[in-house]
Amino acid sequence: MARPPQSVEELIRIYGPTLKYVPPGGWTQSALHAEDKLVKTHCCFCGQQCGIQLRVRHNEVIGFEPWEEFPFNRGMLCPKGVKRYLQGSHPDRLLDPLIRTESGFRKASWDEALQTTAIRLKEIQDRNGADSVAVLGGASLISEKSYLLGKFARIALGTRHIDYNGRLCMVSAGTAYKLALGVDRNPNPWSDIPQAQVVIVAGSNVAECFPITTDYLWRMRDNGGKLIVVDPRRTPITRNADLYLPVKPGMDTALFAGILHVVLREGLEDREFIEHYTTGFDAVADYVKQWDPLRTAEATGVSPQAIEKAALWFGSAENAMALHARGVEHHSHGVENVLSIINLCLATGNIGRPGAGPNMITGQGNGQGGREHGQKCDQLPGQRHIEDPAAREYVAKVWGVDPDSLPHAGLSAMEILEAIHRGEIKGLLSICFNPLVSLPDAGYIREALNKLEFFGVIDFFLSETAHHADVVLAGSLQEEEEGIVCSGEGRVIKINKAVDPPGNARGDSRIIVDLARHLGKGDYFKFPSTREIFNELRVASKGGTADYFGVTWERLEKEMGLFWPVPSEDHPGTPRLFEGGHFKHPDGKAHFLVAEVRPGGDPLDPDYPLYLTTGRVVSQFLSGTQTRRIGPLVDQNPEPRVEIHPELAAKHGIANGDLVTVTSRRASVTLPALVVRTIRPDTVFIPYHWPGRKSANNLTHRTLDPRSKIPEYKCSACRIAKAETPAGMKPNGELNVLGGR
């Protein structure tokens, strides 16, 4: 039973989050002494993967210096990037492996920790079969680690259940792009954005989640382009939007059907492109006939005039782009939402040219690269499908195993937790994933974790999920191993090692290799360093969709990254996909697919009459395992607040700062109100970075998109009520509840 050995308060006292403000050596010393070296690398956080130089002194990261030569961000950084260096030399850092006892975690030797993990996982598999153990990975890991983890699960453990937290990020986008265009990669480099005449940003709080993209949008407007923002909230980029469409949560498919309806009614479609380069147009055109502006307005809450205007602008532009992120993807019909955007671009011929195309904005640091090389439940390296016999044969040959011995497709991340809850999966090894904060219906996730017979965690801090671990293997930060990631642009870039792991902590790749050896499969994992892993990855991806064979670490540094596919060492890379109308399906064409408007999984009713939508704030990243330990970032947003429109607040007698209880069909959460006119009155918003009683994911539901298996974070039913401020608590709503920071 993987229950935390101590109370949450006690675990927080020992393992944090502790807020770190000051660099190693203090402010004065660090300013006086020059660094030993400046390491050119990339930010550890989001999919923008900004170039940054880390200042290193005495094997510690003491600060940063902007890296102006890296073309994507040219020195620009968001506050997370500026303060990322404070995750190093952190008092909460795990310096030794830990083993759970009755009264708490104790330090253990590596031999004991690795041996225990291997023996316990093996025992479970011997009793219950290979698939009774699962592996969960993360999209912040460098590609070498993701590749290694996929191989580890399939060869060292022989389980088919390996998936990763990118499953809760943007898989519905990846699925839709594969279905429509034959490849899971965003089509355009970001340098295309300023060349567009119209850019739609749908369901993306660019200013807070991808701040660097803001400059690209503003440059597009300075060039005379128009910005259209689709969001239930007026996020900061909306301050300069030329048109704002306040869509009702969950109604994106209808909105884009309505826009396409007007485009076709006005004859703004690109007939020649449709005829030569696509299939399936007629069915889509037929479907959107019913979505006239008035009906669309009724469904979406966007005015018919605004729908007409968006359609005319997008349809008339010479080059138009549609950027989208989690706002349209986090739905039980996330694939349809994205398909509806792709359909609009295909119908207007906006793809495969500078400044034209649908584009997904990748969320996690290696969100793109982390899903290409084998930690996804249905994929083998090179974005090959695991059920494709040719792919199995090729990869099995690279790995030196019998193709028949390779496990088949396994369960997705959320389904793995459900299988644990049902008792089918009994052992779990997890790295770089904090499902207790990041998966929906946190109460259910906690029950599942408690049921595990064995839970092994590789991590650098003791996350809330790791509280449940039997063994914690003290792993490494991004700046402690050398390798590659693929940014949201599709640009493969080089991550350079700045420092060694502190204390007895070890590089993640070494931990996984050692674990494979303890499982008796060391012969398949002869990797002295990440370089050898990378070289095997290159070969394993060769000939696949995401072909990295021509990528070398040296080229990446020299050429400031390479856009895949890069099939050979003399290949220049592929910054823009689909040029000349060449799509990646066997027929070479793009496929229109009908995106039907479907209801979500947690419908409103009189008891739960409001939409709850969740998302992020600029100073925190995902489940906050790193950013909730960095003082200045916490000070910027000390706790989550519930955004409520004044119309709705007035109905409930709620003033700014009052405590509000938000209740869904699963749980209640009480937080201070942020009363703002920048949100629809039928919708409330809570950022999700916090654990325990402050966790927005106590409220969200487990409905998955049937094809992509992404959870529906962006649309739950809820009600609100003013909560009494408990005696002794500050009236301004500052809360210090369990599981605080």
Place this chain on the structure above:
Amino acid sequence: MHGYEFYVDPSRCIGCESCVNACGECGTHRGVSMIHLDFIDREWTTASTPMVCMHCEDPACAQSCPADAIKKGEDGVVRSALKPRCIACSNCALACPFGVPKVKIEMELMMKCDMCYDRTSVGLRPMCATVCPSQALMYVTPAEAARLRRDRPVNTFHFGSQEVKTKVFMYLPQGSDALDVDVVKDMWRPEE
């Protein structure tokens, strides 16, 4: 950096506080951020605005300083108060028409933005303008600014009858009608 000028465009600001965090990373005053970032009125809008020292031609802070602690260099950059001279009287903070100087009582010192003198003197751009993700803060040559932006930069300000000329430029928004920022104004609701 010779030939470079500092430009502020409040309309581009997204309130991310990158500048606030980065300012405190500058070598000469590491740990102390001197930039201002204000949310205009969060109930009504997400609009925010950053404020650096405007480096006035005839700086009111220096004029009002009884200790002669605030000096302007030949480069036009108005420096932070000189530590040996400053008496932390706050005259400068009261006199500045832009509300820039911060008086650190615990240090008995006025501190303000000195346009990253330590960085620009060695060919590095100011920290805030380098990192700013929306380039609401920009440090480029005037020719580059003209190429990049369609708005017009100004450096003359009228406070009542007093005219203040500054080294730093501010972009003014293009002529626009009244701005509605309430989501309800954009929503469509069936006739009731």
